[in-house]
Amino acid sequence: MENYDVLIVGCGPIGMACAIEAQKAGLSYVIVEKGALVNSLYNYPVFMTFFSTSQRLEIGGVPFVSINPKPNRNESVEYYRRVAEKFSMNIRLFEKVNDVQKKPDGHFEVQSSKATYEVRYVIIATGFYDVPVLMDIPGENLPKVAHYYKDPHLYAFQNVVVVGANNSAIDAALETYRKGAKVTLVVRGAEIGSYVKYWVRPDIENRIKEGEIKAFFNAELEQISERSVRIRTEKGLIDQENDFVIAMTGYKPDFSMLGRLGVELEENKGGVPVYNPDTMETNLQGLYLAGVVCGGRDTHKWFIENSRVHAEQIFAHITGI
CATH class of the missing domain: 3.50.50.60 (FAD/NAD(P)-binding domain)
Known part of the structure; x- marks a missing residue:
């Protein structure tokens, strides 16, 4: 001892x-x-x-x-x-x-x-x-789902869903987008999180405004499968092709x-x-x-x-x- x-x-x-x-x-x-x-x-x-x-x-x-x-x-x-x-x-x-x-x-x-x-x-x-705070949805344990994000290169030219509204999610969305990923951002609330770094906020807002990053607000990921995800949006359920999910849920x-x-x-x-x-x-x-x-x-x-x-x-x- x-x-x-x-x-x-x-x-x-x-x-x-x-x-x-x-x-x-x-x-x-x-x-x-x-x-x-x-x-x-x-x-x-x-x-x-x-x-x-x-x-x-x-x-x-x-x-x-x-x-x-x-x-x-x-x-x-x-x-x-x-x-x-x-x-x-x-x-x-x-x-x-x-x-x-x-x-x-x-x-x-x-x-x-x-x-x-x-x-x-x-x-x-x-x-x-x-x-990590889990989403507790079907498919969350699939290998394509990550609760930790390290390097955008892995997601180059892939269909990527990023879940979250604060710094980790926004950084992941912007970095993977700039590596050629087709990015969809799923945000539970009505807007980007209040803690997002002030020099990053205009960037993500402009990417969403220009349609370069698709964003669903007041939305949640409902199910993940090998080749797609299901998103509950204000307009109903959407099934979308998907290769990776980056769940920055805290x-x-x-x-x-x-x-x-x-x-x-x-x-x-x-x-x-x-x-x-x-x-x-x-x-x-x-x-x-x-x-x-x-x-x-x-x-x-x-x-x-x-x-x-x-x-x-x-x-x-x-x-x-």
Whole structure:
């Protein structure tokens, strides 16, 4: 069994910010990550551009220098790798945390896929990107359906349906269209989402206006088959030839472990975990939350730039400063 003061679950930017604060406080720590370094960012679309400037994505006082007004996915992945290298972070990658148990002495025993740890404090900084929100329709499990979008080249010259109204869906629709795909956008609401990046909105609106991208509003995908899809529109059901479906229907945190531990969740507020906003400690003493996971199913509340401060709050509470 390995012993540390702090175990951090999740090696995204906020988990790394927590590791930096642990080092500053002179506490031993380990980060356990089930995937690659900054796994969520790694799984972002290859050509994605952030909404934020590079300065607002910085952690640990390390400058994030970008040649663009807003950095892209590739630059950010490299930046955080360099930060991990600079601080010689104690990181265990491709190691999944399976269980966390609180012991009678107040410490935690953490079981992972590769090791067992005993720690005084646990910080959950897992984000929300691991569990896609499903449409729950026939055919959703077909190989042609993707809930994660990486690279538009796969969809060149294909009939593609993109489901969703926000940044992920709009980026996928525009990028695949520019690779020669015949794109249909299916939006549940009456218009493009309010969170769409301001420099992208005119582009998608003009492509729809010119008929270059077909869009159905107040519509839903009802069924997917090998060669077609069925769309419920305001004018009735439409069957359309189709090669691929990119379902950008959103993601949600996995709160199963928090529930097993006894962390309270406010279901009437979208599954928001109960925590002290000043210290980030949950109702379970010694267990803290950091980053996007604090927002429950509202994944538009916390981002890198406004949750970096969680790391400072947590360690101010742990150290009593």
